[in-house]
Structure formats: structure tokens, C-alpha cells
Amino acid sequence: MVVYYSYLGITKAVAEFIQEKVDGDIFEIEPVDQYPSSYSAVLELANKELASGHKPTLRKRLENIDNYGVIFLGSPVWCGTIAPAVTSFLSTHDLSGKTIIPFCTHGGGGESNTFRDIRILTPGSTVFSGGSFMGNPKREISTWLEIQLKQKS
Numbered sequence: 247m248v249v250y251y252s253y254l255g256i257t258k259a260v261a262e263f264i265q266e267k268v269d270g271d272i273f274e275i276e277p278v279d280q281y282p283s284s285y286s287a288v289l290e291l292a293n294k295e296l297a298s299g300h301k302p303t304l305r306k307r308l309e310n311i312d313n314y315g316v317i318f319l320g321s322p323v324w325c326g327t328i329a330p331a332v333t334s335f336l337s338t339h340d341l342s343g344k345t346i347i348p349f350c351t352h353g354g355g356g357e358s359n360t361f362r363d364i365r366i367l368t369p370g371s372t373v374f375s376g377g378s379f380m381g382n383p384k385r386e387i388s389t390w391l392e393i394q395l396k397q398k399s
């Protein structure tokens with residue numbers, strides 16, 4: 247199962263690429279309230295939400311989560327961490343006992359605290375080393391994916 251949040255479509259493209267490669271299912275994390283389309287407005291709101299720990303309400307749940315033992319979890323890096331919608335997902339779904347393979351896309355600042363913060367929110371899960379990508383570099387993603395799949399089996 248590939249679970250992701252994407253604001254501009256880059257993490258979505260990476261998630262779809264991973265889904266194709268692993269032949270799994272895919273689930274998009276969607277907040278009920280859309281984020282503003284202007285970069286300065288979304289940045290301001292993201293900073294506010296991260297500072298206050300706000301968890302946006304999500305449009306839908308992943309109902310059949312018990313069917314999946316391995317979850318790829320993708321987020322864009324927002325202000326050095328996961329987007330608040332991903333925190334909402336993790337706080338409303340029980341991933342204990344599962345393996346999480348995290349990935350993120352960023353604009354040049356790297357993963358920052360993204361994977362650390364996923365680990366903090368999922369103490370009962372096994373969290374693999376994350377894949378951090380700028381854009382959607384297919385060859386780099388494939389190499390990372392092969393290593394993760396070997397580690398899993």
C-alpha cells in the first residue's frame with residue numbers, strides 16, 4: 247500500500263511510480279479544507295499549523311488498513327517536516343506492527359526532520375530508512391526502492 251499527501255503533485259508522481267513498481271494499492275491523504283494556491287499563503291498557513299500542532303480533518307479514512315503489512319508513506323517536506331495532513335493520517339490510523347517505508351520530496355532542503363518525525367509518531371511500527379527526492383528522479387527512486395524491497399524480504 248502506498249499512502250501519500252501531495253500539494254503540488256510531485257509526491258503524487260513519486261507515489262504513483264512506487265505503486266507501479268511494487269504493484270500495490272494507493273491511497274491519497276486529502277484534507278477537507280483545501281490549502282490556498284498562492285505559495286506565500288500556504289507557507290504562512292503551514293507555519294501556523296505546524297507551530298500549533300493543528301491536524302487538518304481528512305476527507306476519508308483508509309478503511310482496510312489491516313490488509314496491509316507494509317506501507318509506503320510519502321509527504322512533501324513542509325518547513326522541515328511532514329505536512330500536517332500526514333500527521334492527521336498517522337494520528338487517526340493504527341500502524342502498529344506494520345512496516346513503514348517513508349519517502350519525501352523537497353525543494354532543495356533535503357529531508358530535514360521528516361523521517362525523524364514519522365518515527366516519533368509511529369512508535370509501534372518498524373520504520374525503514376527513508377527515500378528523500380528532489381522532484382521525481384526515477385532512476386534514484388528505483389535504486390532506493392530495490393534496497394528497501396531487499397531489506398523487507
Ligand SMILES: Cc1cc2nc3c(=O)[nH]c(=O)nc-3n(C[C@H](O)[C@H](O)[C@H](O)COP(=O)(O)O)c2cc1C
Pocket residue numbers: 251252253254255256257258288289292321322323324325326327351352353354355356358381
Ligand atoms: C508550505 C511549504 C513548505 C515547504 N517547505 C520546504 C522545506 O522546508 N524544505 C524544502 O526543501 N522544501 C520545502 N518545500 C518545497 C516542497 O517540499 C517541494 O516542492 C515538494 O516536492 C512538493 O511536493 P508536492 O508537489 O507533492 O506538494 C515547501 C513547500 C511548501 C508548499
